[in-house]
Amino acid sequence: MHLNPGQNSPLQYPAKAAACYFDFRELRHGARTILHHDQTIRHDSPRRAWSGIVRTMTGPDHTHNDPADTITHFGFRVVPASEKGGLVSDIFHSVAGRYDLMNDLMSGGLHRLWKGAVIDWLRPRPDRHYIDVACGTGDIALRIMATTEGWARVTACDSSPEMLTLGQGRAIDRGVVKRLHWLCSDAETLPIANNSVDGYTIAFGLRNVTRIDRALVEARRVLKPGGQFLCLEFSQVAVPLLGYLYDRYSFAAIPWLGHIVAGDRAAYQYLVESIRQFPPQHELGEMIAAAGLRRVSIHNLMGGIVALHSAWKI
Numbered sequence: 031m032h033l034n035p036g037q038n039s040p041l042q043y044p045a046k047a048a049a050c051y052f053d054f055r056e057l058r059h060g061a062r063t064i065l066h067h068d069q070t071i072r073h074d075s076p077r078r079a080w081s082g083i084v085r086t087m088t089g090p091d092h093t094h095n096d097p098a099d100t101i102t103h104f105g106f107r108v109v110p111a112s113e114k115g116g117l118v119s120d121i122f123h124s125v126a127g128r129y130d131l132m133n134d135l136m137s138g139g140l141h142r143l144w145k146g147a148v149i150d151w152l153r154p155r156p157d158r159h160y161i162d163v164a165c166g167t168g169d170i171a172l173r174i175m176a177t178t179e180g181w182a183r184v185t186a187c188d189s190s191p192e193m194l195t196l197g198q199g200r201a202i203d204r205g206v207v208k209r210l211h212w213l214c215s216d217a218e219t220l221p222i223a224n225n226s227v228d229g230y231t232i233a234f235g236l237r238n239v240t241r242i243d244r245a246l247v248e249a250r251r252v253l254k255p256g257g258q259f260l261c262l263e264f265s266q267v268a269v270p271l272l273g274y275l276y277d278r279y280s281f282a283a284i285p286w287l288g289h290i291v292a293g294d295r296a297a298y299q300y301l302v303e304s305i306r307q308f309p310p311q312h313e314l315g316e317m318i319a320a321a322g323l324r325r326v327s328i329h330n331l332m333g334g335i336v337a338l339h340s341a342w343k344i
């Protein structure tokens with residue numbers, strides 16, 4: 031799906047998208063929207079009034095001692111921004127061992143196709159340096175290594191030591207040990223040199239980051255000029271009936287599955303809530319542009335259940 035360069039109302043996009051039907055062809059190269067960095071952005075989306083607070087909200091937090099602290103969302107809960115990282119860490123510490131199995135069960139294996147779409151858009155090449163942030167157990171990093179037959183240099187970065195350890199184990203099992211580096215770090219403060227990576231990917235990670243705007247600025251900082259940014263994330267379903275069914279499924283089945291399979295219902299309740307708190311497609315596109323990345327484009331997969339945002343450092 032395309033917007034003409036002159037079309038600058040984000041409201042036109044959901045209206046158009048809603049007219050689409052559920053299309054499995056979107057699994058790979060779905061609806062496409064281009065945002066231009068100089069486009070005027072309207073802030074009158076009905077969701078914005080409450081969903082925007084997934085980014086750190088300005089304003090004092092009266093429950094916390096640090097007056098500079100701000101508040102944000104952890105799922106549907108409003109929490110001091112200084113606490114969100116710890117809460118997110120606890121989640122991944124708890125579910126790490128069952129994380130991959132849960133992904134397959136929850137998505138019916140579709141997460142593999144969505145991740146395949148990231149690789150299709152990235153088109154990784156040997157001798158290039160890629161960073162996969164919030165890498166979890168290394169799905170994207172391992173795909174980059176497989177696509178380049180081990181010739182790319184990949185930094186797989188995550189703030190959870192447990193997820194990294196599992197990822198390292200998977201890599202060793204597949205004989206991928208050279209040129210793949212594991213880094214424990216927060217997406218907001220990457221210990222990576224300026225202008226040093228050719229591609230930055232983040233899959234189902236940005237939603238968990240406390241200050242999304244800072245993570246995006248970091249992404250731009252570490253990218254070389256000409257480097258590509260790709261974010262895969264759950265997003266706003268553009269087809270009403272699909273949205274209804276998806277809501278029913280996710281609020282009823284996913285926490286239950288989390289309880290049965292991972293022994294942690296709350297972690298998967300957080301997952302479904304955090305998806306609803308995350309900025310919808312256009313709003314995230316605006317944030318990416320505000321971080322200084324250019325040629326932002328949005329590709330809906332499965333009617334917007336998942337969206338892939340691509341942008342470039344120019």
Ligand SMILES: C[S@@+](CC[C@H](N)C(=O)[O-])C[C@H]1O[C@@H](n2cnc3c(N)ncnc32)[C@H](O)[C@@H]1O
Pocket residue numbers: 118122163164165166167168169170187188189190193215216217218232233234235238239240
């Ligand atoms: C839902 S998992 C996604 C993992 C993997 N990218 C995938 O698609 O399977 C989210 C990951 O983000 C990591 N994470 C959460 N907050 C982070 C942060 N601020 N910086 C870096 N990683 C973070 C978690 O530890 C977890 O491994």
